[in-house]
Amino acid sequence: MKLIEVKDYNEMSQKAAEYIIEKVRNYPRINLGLATGGTPVGTYKILIEDHQKNGTSYQEVTTFNLDEYIGLSGNNPNSYRYFMNEKLFNHLDINKNNTFIPSGVAKDIQAECLRYEQLITQHGGVDLQLLGIGQNGHIGFNEPGTSFQSNTHVVDLAPSTIKANARFFDNEEEVPTKAITMGIATIMKSKEILLLVSGESKNDAMHKLWNGEVTESFPASILKNHPYVTIIADQAAVAGLKMHS
Numbered sequence: 093m094k095l096i097e098v099k100d101y102n103e104m105s106q107k108a109a110e111y112i113i114e115k116v117r118n119y120p121r122i123n124l125g126l127a128t129g130g131t132p133v134g135t136y137k138i139l140i141e142d143h144q145k146n147g148t149s150y151q152e153v154t155t156f157n158l159d160e161y162i163g164l165s166g167n168n169p170n171s172y173r174y175f176m177n178e179k180l181f182n183h184l185d186i187n188k189n190n191t192f193i194p195s196g197v198a199k200d201i202q203a204e205c206l207r208y209e210q211l212i213t214q215h216g217g218v219d220l221q222l223l224g225i226g227q228n229g230h231i232g233f234n235e236p237g238t239s240f241q242s243n244t245h246v247v248d249l250a251p252s253t254i255k256a257n258a259r260f261f262d263n264e265e266e267v268p269t270k271a272i273t274m275g276i277a278t279i280m281k282s283k284e285i286l287l288l289v290s291g292e293s294k295n296d297a298m299h300k301l302w303n304g305e306v307t308e309s310f311p312a313s314i315l316k317n318h319p320y321v322t323i324i325a326d327q328a329a330v331a332g333l334k335m336h337s
C-alpha cells in the first residue's frame with residue numbers, strides 16, 4: 093500500500109480527482125468503481141469542474157458502485173443511485189446506461205447479487221476502484237466478520253454504521269438495516285484501488301489498517317494483500333501513525 097499524506101479534506105479531494113482524471117484521459121474506456129458517503133463528494137465536485145472547464149469526457153466510461161440500501165428505489169433521495177446521479181452523473185457527459193449500481197428493490201435480491209457480480213465480470217472487471225472506509229473498517233458495506241471470499245451479497249448493517257449514516261437521513265429509524273454490497277473478493281478483483289481517508293473520526297481505522305494484522309474482523313485490512321493500493325489520507329486521519337513498523 094502506498095500512502096500519500098495530504099493536509100486536509102480539500103487537498104485529498106484535489107489529489108484524488110487528479111488521479112482519476114489522469115486515468116480517464118489516458119484510458120477513456122476505463123471501468124471505474126465508485127463509492128458513496130461523505131468522503132468522495134469533494135472529489136466528485138472537482139471531477140465535474142474539470143469536465144466543465146477542461147472537457148474531460150466520460151462518454152465511454154463505465155461505472156460500478158459498491159453498494160445500495162435494500163428497500164430504497166433510485167427515486168428515493170437517500171438511495172445511493174440518487175446520490176450518484178446528483179453528486180456526479182447528472183453533471184458529466186456519461187451515458188447513464190453505463191452507470192451500474194445494485195438494485196435495492198429487485199424482487200429477487202439473491203438473483204440481483206449474482207447478476208451484479210456477473211455484470212462486472214462481463215465488462216472485464218473494475219480497473220480503478222475508489223474506496224472510503226468505515227470507522228469499524230468496513231469497505232463498501234462489508235462489515236467486520238465478512239468473509240474475505242465474499243462476492244456481491246446482502247448484509248445486515250452494523251448498529252455503528254446505521255448510526256454513522258443517520259446523518260444523511262431525517263432520523264436514525266429511517267436508515268435501512270440491510271444493504272447489497274460488492275463483496276471483499278469482488279473489491280479485491282479490481283486491478284487498482286484508491287482509498288480515501290479523511291478526518292479524526294477515521295484516525296483509529298487508519299491506525300488499524302496501517303499497523304494491524306490482516307483479519308476478517310477489520311475488513312479493510314485485506315487491502316494489504318492487494319498489489320496496487322494507493323491511500324490518500326489527510327493529517328487528521330494519519331496523526332500519530334507509525335509509518336514503519
Ligand code: GLP
Pocket residue numbers: 127128129130131132158159223224225226227231232233253257
Ligand atoms: C458508508 C459506505 C461506504 C463508505 C463508508 C464511509 O456506509 N457504504 O462505501 O466508504 O460508509 O462513509 P463516509 O465517507 O461518509 O465516512
